[in-house]
Amino acid sequence: MSTPIQIRTRDDEKNYDFSPYPSSWIQIGWSHEVGRGEVRPRRALGRELVIFRGQDGQVRVLDAYCPHLGAHLGVGGAVIGDELRCPFHGWQFDGSGACTKIPYASKIPGRARVGAWTVREVNGQILVWHDADGRPPWFEIPEVPEFGSSEWTRPxxxxxxxxxxxxxxxxxxxxxxxxxxxxxxxxxxxxxxxxxxxxxxxxxxxxxxxxxxxxxxxxxxxxxxxxxxxxxxxxxxxxxxxxxxxxxxxxxxxxxxxxxxxxxxxxxxxxxxxxxxxxxxxxxxxxxxxxxxxxxxxxxxxxxxxxxxxxxxxxxxxxxxxxxxxxxxxxx
Ligand code: FES
Ligand SMILES: [Fe+2]
Missing domain, CATH: 3.90.380.10 (Naphthalene 1,2-dioxygenase Alpha Subunit; Chain A, domain 1)
Structure with missing residues (x-):
């Protein structure tokens, strides 16, 4: 049996006349993938992200690389309350990306923060807002009532x-x-x-x-x-x-x-x-x-x-x- 050959056009020849990263809500995962107190790394929008769910049940998304010495917060990071602790030296970040605690320092440097994403969780989806020009969301994703309704099957x-x-x-x-x-x-x-x-x-x-x-x-x-x-x-x-x-x-x-x-x-x-x-x-x-x-x-x-x-x-x-x-x- 022969395997069909898949030709692949070189990416730089595809002649795209539009950006890979539109200004929009982007689904980066499913709600069920991130339980309370859990952390997931995710590659999206040309960068590394970390998704975590606090003990309050809310999902937060941050840029993944720790500003201290560059550890990936999604690989070995731990949820402490509603915050995320870096696995390398234990610096702790809240959902706004601000460093709230350094276990061995008396003063937190002002620049100790990571990028934070605007998040929505609807229809069993985790979405982040991406805007190519840095604007806040200019529309919303609706709740689709059929998803999660007892009148419809589970997805x-x-x-x-x-x-x-x-x-x-x-x-x-x-x-x-x-x-x-x-x-x-x-x-x-x-x-x-x-x-x-x-x-x-x-x-x-x-x-x-x-x-x-x-x-x-x-x-x-x-x-x-x-x-x-x-x-x-x-x-x-x-x-x-x-x-x-x-x-x-x-x-x-x-x-x-x-x-x-x-x-x-x-x-x-x-x-x-x-x-x-x-x-x-x-x-x-x-x-x-x-x-x-x-x-x-x-x-x-x-x-x-x-x-x-x-x-x-x-x-x-x-x-x-x-x-x-x-x-x-x-x-x-
Ligand atoms: S690299 Fe994150 S605390 Fe040091
Ligand atoms: Fe089609």
Whole structure:
């Protein structure tokens, strides 16, 4: 059996015309990964971070390298109350990044602090605010009530590491033509795409033939910023997917997905549907991955009338670039 060869375009040839690190909320992990009193290292946004949960239950995120002699606070660091103690010499930092204690010194140097991140914890996700121009958050991620509701299953979680940048994944949803050719849909979906400041919403109707039965699946996708989208699948088996790309570095992302299914379905059907939706979503997703890893970006693409609102999507996405922001969205 031969192994398929995977060609990979050199990262510096990919011709990206957008930043790897958009101004947005970025999911850096799941709530269940960081219990009370626990510490996790995380590489994200081109740097090393440390996530920890204080005894008060609150998650805090700091830059990982200790300003004293450079130890990684996420490797051997310990939670003391609601603060984090460095493993090397025991300096202690609070959630604002300030050093609060040095066990063997009488005076804390003024420069003894690490960078601290603005954190939100919603929908079982841990998110940090990244702004290319250093501004505080200019929008929020909504709580999606279905996640955590007893009327929906517990999430099935998937994580995929991909050599690409965030915009390629999000653009995929408005790229009508590829559903037909790459995903084997009988015809391209009908698409409505709307934008409203930092948000987009999209309705996608797909006619689908399975086991000799034709049905129409309607998907509603709501995006909040560059790296958070929630998909609602309607029909006899309602399902939802959260999708959040996290830039690791300039050329790599981790895409996190969580799939839930309505508990209105009978238990046996429900678990079969949950498996099927997760499996189908991942199978289709994996068809996109080699395209993303090997493609280049065409800043001024040659488009045809059936292609979908790719240019409108890119115009919307520009507000998350360094030097842009909410004002450029209003000017759209
Ligand atoms: S390196 Fe962190 S306390 Fe010394
Ligand atoms: Fe796709």
């Amino acid at each position: 099935r979680i998937y994580e995929t590491t991909i050599r690409t940048r965030w915009r390629e994944l999000v653009e995929n949803g408005v790229d009508r033509g590829h559903f037909f050719a790459l995903h084997g849909f009988p015809e391209p979906p009908e698409l409505e795409f709307r934008t409203d400041g930092h948000r987009f919403s999209m309705t996608s109707r797909v006619r689908w033939r399975r086991f000799g039965v034709e049905r129409t699946v309607t998907l509603d996708i709501d995006g909040y910023g560059a790296c958070f989208a929630v998909t609602r699948g309607h029909g006899e088996a309602p399902f939802m997917v959260l999708g959040c790309p996290m830039p690791i570095d300039a050329n790599t992302i981790i895409h996190r997905q969580a799939v839930i299914v309505s508990r209105r379905l009978p238990p046996l059907v429900r678990s079969a549907v949950a498996r099927f939706v997760g499996w189908t979503a991942m199978r289709e997703f994996r068809r996109d991955v080699p395209i993303w890893q090997n493609k280049v970006v065409i800043p001024r693409p040659v488009l045809c009338d059936g292609d979908g609102p790719i240019v409108r999507f890119r115009t919307w996405a520009r507000q998350f670039e360094p030097g842009a922001g909410p004002a450029s969205a209003a000017a759209e």
